[in-house]
Amino acid sequence: MLAMASTGCHHLVLVLALSQMFLPFFLSVGADPVTVPDLSQCQLATDRPAAGPNAQNTYRFNCCIPIVPDHKVVRFSLDAYKSPKTRVRHPAHRVSEEYIAKYNKAYALMRALPDTDPRSFKVQADLHCAFCNGAYWQGGAAGNTPLQVHFSWLFLPWHRMYLYFHERILASLIGDPSFALVYWNWDDQRDGGNVLPPMFARNSTAVFDANRSASALSGSTLIRLSPASNTTNMTLVALENLNAMYQAVVTARTPDLFLGGPYVLGSDLTNSTVISAPLGGSIENTIHNGIHYWTGNRNSILGEDMGTFTSAARDPVFYSHHSNVDRLWDVWRSHLPDGERPDFNVTDFLDAEFAFFDEYANMVKIKVRDVLDISKLGYKYKRVSSDKLWIRFSPVPVSNGSALPAAVASGVPFVGPSPLNGTIELGKKLVARVQRPSALGVKRPDHSEEVLTIEGMDVMRDSFVQLVVFVNLPGATNTTLTNSAEYVGTFNVVASASQHRRLMTNLKFEMGDNLKRVGIKKDDEVVITIVVKGTERVTIQGLRIGYEV
Ligand code: C2O
Numbered sequence: 116m117l118a119m120a121s122t123g124c125h126h127l128v129l130v131l132a133l134s135q136m137f138l139p140f141f142l143s144v145g146a147d148p149v150t151v152p153d154l155s156q157c158q159l160a161t162d163r164p165a166a167g168p169n170a171q172n173t174y175r176f177n178c179c180i181p182i183v184p185d186h187k188v189v190r191f192s193l194d195a196y197k198s199p200k201t202r203v204r205h206p207a208h209r210v211s212e213e214y215i216a217k218y219n220k221a222y223a224l225m226r227a228l229p230d231t232d233p234r235s236f237k238v239q240a241d242l243h244c245a246f247c248n249g250a251y252w253q254g255g256a257a258g259n260t261p262l263q264v265h266f267s268w269l270f271l272p273w274h275r276m277y278l279y280f281h282e283r284i285l286a287s288l289i290g291d292p293s294f295a296l297v298y299w300n301w302d303d304q305r306d307g308g309n310v311l312p313p314m315f316a317r318n319s320t321a322v323f324d325a326n327r328s329a330s331a332l333s334g335s336t337l338i339r340l341s342p343a344s345n346t347t348n349m350t351l352v353a354l355e356n357l358n359a360m361y362q363a364v365v366t367a368r369t370p371d372l373f374l375g376g377p378y379v380l381g382s383d384l385t386n387s388t389v390i391s392a393p394l395g396g397s398i399e400n401t402i403h404n405g406i407h408y409w410t411g412n413r414n415s416i417l418g419e420d421m422g423t424f425t426s427a428a429r430d431p432v433f434y435s436h437h438s439n440v441d442r443l444w445d446v447w448r449s450h451l452p453d454g455e456r457p458d459f460n461v462t463d464f465l466d467a468e469f470a471f472f473d474e475y476a477n478m479v480k481i482k483v484r485d486v487l488d489i490s491k492l493g494y495k496y497k498r499v500s501s502d503k504l505w506i507r508f509s510p511v512p513v514s515n516g517s518a519l520p521a522a523v524a525s526g527v528p529f530v531g532p533s534p535l536n537g538t539i540e541l542g543k544k545l546v547a548r549v550q551r552p553s554a555l556g557v558k559r560p561d562h563s564e565e566v567l568t569i570e571g572m573d574v575m576r577d578s579f580v581q582l583v584v585f586v587n588l589p590g591a592t593n594t595t596l597t598n599s600a601e602y603v604g605t606f607n608v609v610a611s612a613s614q615h616r617r618l619m620t621n622l623k624f625e626m627g628d629n630l631k632r633v634g635i636k637k638d639d640e641v642v643i644t645i646v647v648k649g650t651e652r653v654t655i656q657g658l659r660i661g662y663e664v
Contacts (some may be wrong), residue, residue, distance in 0.1 A: 146379035148466040149269070150254035151480055152262055154180055157250050176425050178244035181231050183476065191481035196473075198493035202282065202295035204442070205497045207312035207435050210297055215314045221285040221294060222321035222431055233472035234284045240428040242277065242471070247424035253380055260383045265424070266395040266620060267378030268370070268464055271444050272483040274437050279492060280471040280479065281434055287474035295494060298438035301338050301406060302360050303501040304353040309338045311410070315432045322431040326420040331410045338409055340402045341583075341605045344596045354598035359402060360505035362604045364447050366628040367397040368564055369663050370459045373447055375399060376621065379463045384618060394621045397604065398447075403440050404607035408579055410436070423610060442496040445489055450498075451506060458487055510600040512633045518587045518642045522548055527589065527642060533570045533657030541582075541653040545645045546589045549658045554639035563662040565627030567603065567643065571656030576616040580608040580649035586629050591644045600632035608649075626660070 157179035189195070205214075228235035245251060246264045253262045264273040278296060286294035300308030315322050316334040330336040337352055341359035346352060367373040375396035394400075410432065411422020420430040427433050448456050459465070465484040473479050486492060530539065530547035539545065549567070553559070567584070574580055585591040588601040597605070604624040610616075630641065641660065647653050 146377075146381060146463060148463045148468070148483075149262065149378065149380055150468050151470045152251040152254045154251065154470070155182060156252060157245070176244060178241040178250050178425070180242065180245060181233060181238060183231075183233065186233075187475075187477040188470075189473075189477050189479050191479050191485050193485070193491055196283075196493075198283075198292055200293045200493075201490075202286070202293055202494040203497055204295045204298050204438055204494060206300035206303070206308055206499055207297035207314055208300060208303075208306075208308050208310075210314065214297075217289060217291070217294065218297065218314065219321040221289045224288040225285060226321060233476050233478075234288075234474065236429075238472070239281055239284070240426070243428035243433075244425045246273070246469075260381060263378075263384055264469075265399065266375065266384055266618070267382070268375045268396070268459060269378050269467060269483075270395060270399045271374050271441070272467070272486055273469055275441050275444070275486050275489075276469060276471055276481050278434060278437055278441060279486065279494075280473055282494070283474045284472075296438045297435050298442050298496065299432060299435040300439060300499060300501070301340065301402075301436075302356070302439070302443070302505060303499060304356050304504055305501045306499070308499075308501065309353075309356065310335055311432065312435065315435065324420055324430040324432065326412045326415055326426075326430065327410055328412055328422075331421075338406065340405060341597050344594055346594075346596060351596060351598060355596065357505045357508045358510050358598045358602055359605070361508040361510065362602065362625075363397040363401045364443055365451065365506060365508075366564075366625045367447075368453075368456060368625065369566075370457060371663060372564065372566065372623055372625055373397055373456075374444075374458065376623075377463060378467075384620065394623055395606075397624075398440060398443055400622070401605045401607060403436075404609045405605070406436055407609055408607065418610065441489075445496060446502065450502075510598060510602065510632060512587075512600040513596075514587045514601055514633060517635055517638055518589055519548070519638050519640055522546070522589055522642045529640070530643075530658045532568075532659035535657050538571070538573065538654040538656055541645060541647045541655060543647055544592070545643075545647075545655075547643050547645075547658060548640040549643050549660050550640050551638070551660050552662055553637075557662065559662050560664055563664045564625045565630065566661055566663045567624045567626045568659045568661065569606075569622040569624075569645070569655050570659055571619060572606075572622055572653065573617070573619045573655070574608055574651050574653045576608055576610050576618050577651060578610050578649060580647065580651045580653060582606040582608075582622070582653065583646045583648070584624055585644040585646070586626055587633050587635060587642055588644055589642050591646055593646050593648050595646070600629055603629055608651075623663075 226236045230237045246262055251262050253260045282296050286292055299312055303309055311331045311334055313334060317323055337349060339352055340356040373396050376394040407421050407427060411418040411420060417423045419426040421427050421433060467483045468480055470478050470480050489495060527546050527548055530549060583605050584603040585601045586603055603626050606622050643658060
C-alpha cells in the first residue's frame with residue numbers, strides 16, 4: 116500500500132485490487148497465534164449494566180479458574196480422547212422424557228460438585244466469563260492485552276472446545292459415554308424449535324434458570340433471529356428468520372465472512388485501529404448475539420443470565436444455544452448444496468491454543484486445528500429437514516429497479532473507504548452511495564464474493580445496539596421488514612464490560628447475492644442504507660465494496 120504514493124494510475128488500481136481481495140490475510144502476517152495465557156495472572160472480570168439507575172456502576176466478578184496445585188496438564192490428542200461411541204446431539208425440542216431426565220441428572224450432579232472442582236457448574240460458567248470479560252491477559256509477549264474469544268475467528272473453535280469438554284464432564288458424571296448435549300434448534304421455523312425448548316422451561320429442574328426474559332420464560336413466544344422490524348405478523352417473523360439464516364449461513368461463503376476475521380497475539384479489540392480490527396463472523400454477529408439478548412432477563416441489572424457474557428453460561432440453555440451455533444458451522448462447512456467450504460488454512464488460526472478441563476479435572480491444551488472436523492472428535496448432529504427452509508430460501512426484492520439515479524439526483528452522499536477526513540456519525544440512519552470494484556477496473560476473481568465492509572465501526576458497548584444493512588433501499592427505516600432480497604444483514608452489539616467495553620471493528624456482509632436478486636448488474640455504485648437501533652453513538656471510518664475469495 117505504500118506504493119500508492121509513488122506510482123501512477125495503473126499501479127494504484129493493482130494495489131487496490133490486491134487489498135480488496137486479500138486484506139484479511141495481510142493482517143495476520145508477522146504475528147503469532149494466541150497461546151494459553153498465564154492462568155496465575157487473573158484479574159477480576161468487569162461488567163456494566165446496559166441502562167437504568169446503575170448504568171454508571173462497574174461490577175466486578177471473580178471468574179478466575181481455580182488453580183489446583185499439581186494438576187496435570189495434558190496436550191490434547193484425538194487418540195487419547197477417542198470416544199467409544201459417536202455422541203449424537205439431538206434437537207432439544209424433540210428428545211424423549213427419558214433423555215430429559217438423564218440430562219437433568221447430569222446437570223444436577225455437575226451443580227453438586229464443590230466450587231473448587233474445575234468440573235463444577237460454577238467453574239464451567241466462570242470459564243466463559245473469564246475469557247470474555249478480561250480476566251486473563253494474552254500469553255507470550257502480548258503483555259497486558261486482554262484475551263477475548265468473541266468478535267473474531269476464535270469464536271467458533273473456542274466455543275466448540277468448551278462444549279466438547281463440558282459434554283465429556285456431564286457424560287462421565289452419569290457414567291454414560293454416549294451422552295450428548297442437545298441443540299436449541301432456533302432456526303427451525305416449522306417444527307417448533309423457535310421457542311425456548313420446553314425441557315429448559317420446567318420450573319425447579321436442574322436445567323431451569325429463572326433469570327430469563329418474559330419471552331423466554333413464556334415458552335411460547337417466537338424467537339426473532341433478526342429482531343429488526345417489530346412486525347407482529349408471525350408469518351412475516353418466520354420469513355424474516357429464514358432470511359436471517361439465509362444471509363448469515365448460505366451466502367456467507369468465505370471463512371472471513373462466516374467465522375470472522377484474524378485475531379492473533381496482540382490483537383486488541385478495545386484499542387484497535389481500522390487496520391488491525393478483526394471482525395465477528397456472520398452467525399456470531401447476527402443471530403448468536405440476538406439470542407443472548409432475547410433470552411436474558413432485561414429487568415436484571417446486567418441482563419443476566421444469558422444477556423451478558425459474564426453470566427451467560429450460568430444458564431444451562433447456553434450450552435444448548437452454542438450447540439446449535441456449532442452445528443451450523445458444521446452445516447456451513449459440509450452440508451450445503453454448493454459443497455465443502457474451507458475453514459482458514461493459516462497457522463495463526465490453526466495453532467491458536469487454549470486450555471480447558473477434562474472429565475478427570477486435568478487441564479488440557481488444545482489447538483484450533485484439533486477441532487475442525489467433528490467426526491474426528493466423535494460427535495455428530497442429528498440432521499433436521501427444517502434446515503431446508505432456510506437453505507433454499509429465496510428472498511424477493513421489494514425495490515423497483517436501481518435506486519442509484521434517484522439517489523444521485525437527490526444528493527445522497529458518496530462514502531468511500533477509510534481513511535476519510537474523520538469519522539462518520541451514523542445517527543439513526545445513514546444512506547450512502549458506495550463504489551463497486553468493477554468501477555475501478557478490478558476484475559472479479561473466480562468464486563469470489565462481492566462484500567461490503569463497514570470499516571472501523573466504533574461503539575461503546577453500554578447497551579444493546581443494532582445495525583441493520585440494506586442495499587438499494589434508501590427508504591428503509593427501523594421498521595422495514597427484513598425478509599426481502601434488499602436485506603443484507605444485521606450486527607447486534609451485546610452490552611458489556613466497563614473496562615474493555617469499547618468495540619472497534621470492521622463489519623463485513625456478502626451482498627453479491629442481494630444485488631443479483633434485486634437485478635443490479637452494471638451499476639458502478641450501490642446505494643447502502645444502515646439503520647441504527649439503540650441509543651449509543653456509533654461512528655464508522657468508511658465503506659468499501661470489494662471481492663473476496
Ligand atoms: Cu461466548 Cu454465546 O457467547
